[in-house]
Amino acid sequence: MANVSQILPFSCVDGPGSRLVIFLQGCNYSCKNCHNPHxxxxxxxxxxxxxxxPQAALALDSCGVKPRIVWHSERCSHCDQCLSACTKQSNPKTGQYSVEQLLTQIRINLPFINGITVSGGEASLQLPLVIALFKAIKACxxxxxxxxxxxxxxxxxxTGWHKLLPYLDGAMVDLKAWQQETHNYITGRDNHRVFQSITLLAQHEKLYEVRLLHIPGISDFDREVDxxxxxxxxxxxxxxxxxxxFHHHGVTGEAAHWPSCHETDIQQLAEQLSQRGVxxxxxxxxYL
Structure with missing residues (x-):
């Protein structure tokens, strides 16, 4: 079963072409700049x-072994007051989907898409589900x-990548910072595995995109441009x-006071990279 925070029926920014995007709940990073901390x-x-x-769209079901929050989506106005109330910055508006239920959603939108992207949170935390879904798609x-x-x-x-590679067409990988110290400051984790993943995916021709989030004065891409x-x-x-x-939409805490990244900042970084052969x-x- 997948713990899903949202299914986006159509997107043109989450991979090539028109795509259905499945956002899974849960992440192993604690990025200060996260736009979706819930x-x-x-x-x-x-x-x-x-x-x-305010819509009484949430209730506590105590019938099972453990009490569980039940979200009545038909009542929900998506005011997100529940997200503000959560001290753990979690999301009670998630759904549990089997592979077959996800395939049903894909079939409904099939005439309008040419691909599926699984995102997060961090999608690889639910790797068995991702493998099962991609395997089922390839077999149908x-x-x-x-x-x-x-x-x-x-x-x-x-090890996880090698399990997924037979069913994967491509990956978009975030490189949050160049230096370990900076990466750890932003995300709470080092970037050793990120470089490993980029190398492996490139070797297997499965690396579609490397993404760099420019945060002026915080991320180190301009300082480490060479x-x-x-x-x-x-x-x-x-x-x-x-x-x-980088922009402030959805950002909380310390990063809400970081400087926004403007078009001139991006153009300057792009020019530096381009001059060096990228x-x-x-x-x-x-730009927001």
Missing amino acids: TITPCDHCGDCISAC PQLSHLSCMLDTNGSLSL ALSHYLGKLPKTVRIKLNA KNLVLPSV
Whole structure:
């Protein structure tokens, strides 16, 4: 069963073409700059959010072995007061989906999409489900033409990647910072596995995109542009290098006071990378 925070029927920014995106709940990073912090921690069903809901869309079901929050989606106005009430920044509005139920959602939207992207949170934390879903898609004659992509922070082990690779068409990997110290400061984790993942995916021609989130004065891409350019320049020329601009939407805590990234900041970083031979740069189409 997948713990799903949202299913987006159509997206043109989560991989190539038009895609159905499945956002899984739970993440092993604690990024200060996370735009969706409620996707980090799975709900522990404490019930604190129930009284905060003005539509009575949340209830506590005590019939099972453990009490569980039940979300009545038909009553929900998506005011997100429940998210504000949660002290753990979790999301009670998640759903449990089997592989077959996810396939049903895919079939409903089949005429409008040419691929599936599983995102998060961190999608690789539910690796058995992702493998089972992608395997089922590849085995179904009506769905096998759909490309299967993973949106990831790159923390999956090499063993995990080898299990997924036979069913994976491509991955978009976030490189949050170049230096270990900076990466640890932003995410709470080091980036050793991220580099391992990028290397392995590139070797197997499954690396679609490396994404760099530019946070002026915080992330170190501009300070480490020589080493970064040398590294990116060794990747296959088909790999997209996507520059994203930090903004404050959804951000809480310390990072809410970090400087926003403007178009001039992105253009300057892009020029520095380009001058050092980095190709296939993708810049934001919108700046907030």
